Amino acid sequence: MSRHPEVKWAQRLDKVYVTVQLPDAKDVKVNLEPDGSFTFSGTAGSSNNSYELKLDLFDKVNVEESKINTGVRSIFCVIEKAEKGWWKKLLRGDGKTPHYIKVDWDKWVDEDDDAGDKLDLGGMDFSNFGGMGAEGMDDDLEDTDDEEQEVDKLQNAEKTEEAHPDAKMEAASST
Structure with missing residues (x-):
């Protein structure tokens, strides 16, 4: 039986940030389709528990420009929107957002405040969705x-x- 990992998200005018929080994930597979279909699978924990996720994003995305970084504690995705604009929510449909999906307030910017500022990604090494990202992403940012x-x-x-x-x-x- 597979479980759902915790997911955090935030957006800008031209992109969506999706973080799958799954420490020490192994056998990670992430797939993104132009229609906004986002799938994730992997194992984690001492029992190698299976985790799966399928999200139907609110609108279409640009797969070629989107990036992924698989780190020690999480899988961080920068998903480029096909068309610039603010999404009303992360997922399409009228259903309630699943309990394992939360807003990432650390990355969130209100629509009025988004002046095209770039999120400082701390020099993370990204690869396209076709491959795997670099190991060792460090989530511990000192305040x-x-x-x-x-x-x-x-x-x-x-x-x-x-x-x-x-x-x-x-x-x-x-x-």
Whole structure:
């Protein structure tokens, strides 16, 4: 019996990002058809569980320009739309979106904010859908805490001034 992997997606005017989250996936097969049919299969886990997925994307796609990267933790696909435009949703049809498909808020851009900006793919090595991508995609992106550290410093300085108002005067008079 096959299972469904978790899928995250986001879009731009000209492309859709689809990430199949399946750590240590083996025997990965991804197929994309011009009509928007997207299929995935692979195995993962210590029991080599089988995972399969078939998505009927909202509209037609450009297979030749689309790319895939098979990494250690996920399979990342950049699917080029056949025609530029915002899709109302990922899948065609009126049915409810399956529970294993979620919006990728890290990559999401609102329609009003999309000025053709390119997503920074961190130098990932992509190959076309006909082959396999490079191994070792690293999903761990470090976030900097510079702003939080600055706010903490200001708050600590204010607390020190409140607790020791004379210290501020002494520092000012010694200059």
